[in-house]
Amino acid sequence: MQPRPLDARALAALAANPGCGRRALLDGAGVDKHALATALGSPAAFGQSQFAIVRGNSFEAKVKGDGGAELLRLVHGHLDPGAEPPGAGARVPDLTAAGPEGRAARTALALREATAAKDWTLLDHPMLALEVAGSPAYLEPDAVVVHPDGRWTVVEIKSFPMIDAAADAAKVGAAARQAAVYVLALERTAQKLAGAEVGHSVLLVCPKDFSNLPTAAAVDIRRERSVTRRQLDRLTRVEELAATLPEGLTFDPERTPEELAEAVAAVDAAYAPECLAACELAFHCRERARSAGEVTALGRSVRGELGALTTVEAALAAASGAGCAEDPTAAALHRAARLRAEALGSARDAAPAADLPRPRPHVPESPACPC
Numbered sequence: 373m374q375p376r377p378l379d380a381r382a383l384a385a386l387a388a389n390p391g392c393g394r395r396a397l398l399d400g401a402g403v404d405k406h407a408l409a410t411a412l413g414s415p416a417a418f419g420q421s422q423f424a425i426v427r428g429n430s431f432e433a434k435v436k437g438d439g440g441a442e443l444l445r446l447v448h449g450h451l452d453p454g455a456e457p458p459g460a461g462a463r464v465p466d467l468t469a470a471g472p473e474g475r476a477a478r479t480a481l482a483l484r485e486a487t488a489a490k491d492w493t494l495l496d497h498p499m500l501a502l503e504v505a506g507s508p509a510y511l512e513p514d515a516v517v518v519h520p521d522g523r524w525t526v527v528e529i530k531s532f533p534m535i536d537a538a539a540d541a542a543k544v545g546a547a548a549r550q551a552a553v554y555v556l557a558l559e560r561t562a563q564k565l566a567g568a569e570v571g572h573s574v575l576l577v578c579p580k581d582f583s584n585l586p587t588a589a590a591v592d593i594r595r596e597r598s599v600t601r602r603q604l605d606r607l608t609r610v611e612e613l614a615a616t617l618p619e620g621l622t623f624d625p626e627r628t629p630e631e632l633a634e635a636v637a638a639v640d641a642a643y644a645p646e647c648l649a650a651c652e653l654a655f656h657c658r659e660r661a662r663s664a665g666e667v668t669a670l671g672r673s674v675r676g677e678l679g680a681l682t683t684v685e686a687a688l689a690a691a692s693g694a695g696c697a698e699d700p701t702a703a704a705l706h707r708a709a710r711l712r713a714e715a716l717g718s719a720r721d722a723a724p725a726a727d728l729p730r731p732r733p734h735v736p737e738s739p740a741c742p743c
């Protein structure tokens with residue numbers, strides 16, 4: 373089976389969960405995680421519906437219509453209002469070439485020519501190359517705009533709405549992480565070109581208030597860029613991760629679910645509810661985290677607050693007073709449990725049992741799909 377090439381979405385998801393060795397290893401090795409999850413018996417309902425894809429494509433075509441006039445107007449208005457406004461016939465170079473390498477070379481040439489021309493230029497679906505873990509990954513942003521001063525801006529066109537100038541924060545975060553990968557790839561090209569500079573604010577274009585009209589917002593991706601960069605540097609150590617694994621370990625989807633579960637369990641994971649929106653193995657990892665009683669299944673914030681208490685069992689033991697007396701988290705939990713019991717005891721004395729509030733279990737919500 374051919375190794376699956378890394379794309380911007382996979383690289384962005386890696387950056388969103390930098391502690392997960394399992395994902396880093398599987399992505400670095402080009403394992404098809406969807407096929408693996410299906411063979412494990414836990415396929416993830418992942419990706420966009422056909423309807424959403426068609427709607428997204430038609431919105432993108434509308435945004436880029438008329439020679440990119442509307443898109444360039446949005447970039448000018450949101451990111452470069454001091455520059456000369458784009459004219460009616462802005463430059464939109466032809467980027468067609470054979471294969472991803474050819475398209476990446478054609479894009480690099482178009483970027484060089486546009487920077488030298490000092491005029492507004494729209495690169496529609498350029499191809500960018502980024503070396504990850506020693507092999508090239510080819511990435512295709514929706515658009516890159518070259519400003520008259522030589523600045524390059526990444527444009528992300530999404531089909532989720534911006535209502536009253538605000539969009540779903542989780543979806544904006546996912547788009548920002550994806551754009552950060554494109555910015556890193558563009559920076560590799562810009563390094564070789566005098567006068568070129570990659571903007572660290574990207575333009576997010578969405579439908580306005582449930583209509584099909586485009587609206588936009590500048591998104592500062594400096595934080596996402598540095599996290600992604602750090603994570604990509606870590607990816608170069610995938611060989612080291614693999615070196616700690618048993619000889620002959622395989623993730624071949626033809627193996628039995630039991631063999632595959634054993635192979636997957638050999639690599640450390642860092643499950644969090646956010647995985648549900650970003651990783652094909654999320655259902656499998658969630659089930660394993662829950663059956664092991666890991667507090668991380670309740671969310672990263674709970675995991676962070678419980679410190680060394682990594683299992684529900686350890687947290688309950690600490691609450692009952694059986695935890696380590698030296699551990700401030702265990703002591704705080706015990707104190708909180710005592711206060712809660714006292715409060716419930718006084719409420720019970722004052723009200724009939726049926727009126728007593730019932731403790732509600734914390735059930736983390738599945739984040740919405742960022743597509």
Ligand code: SF4
Nearest residue numbers: 392643647651654657
């Ligand atoms: S679902 Fe599993 S493999 Fe994927 S990022 Fe989360 S913990 Fe890692």
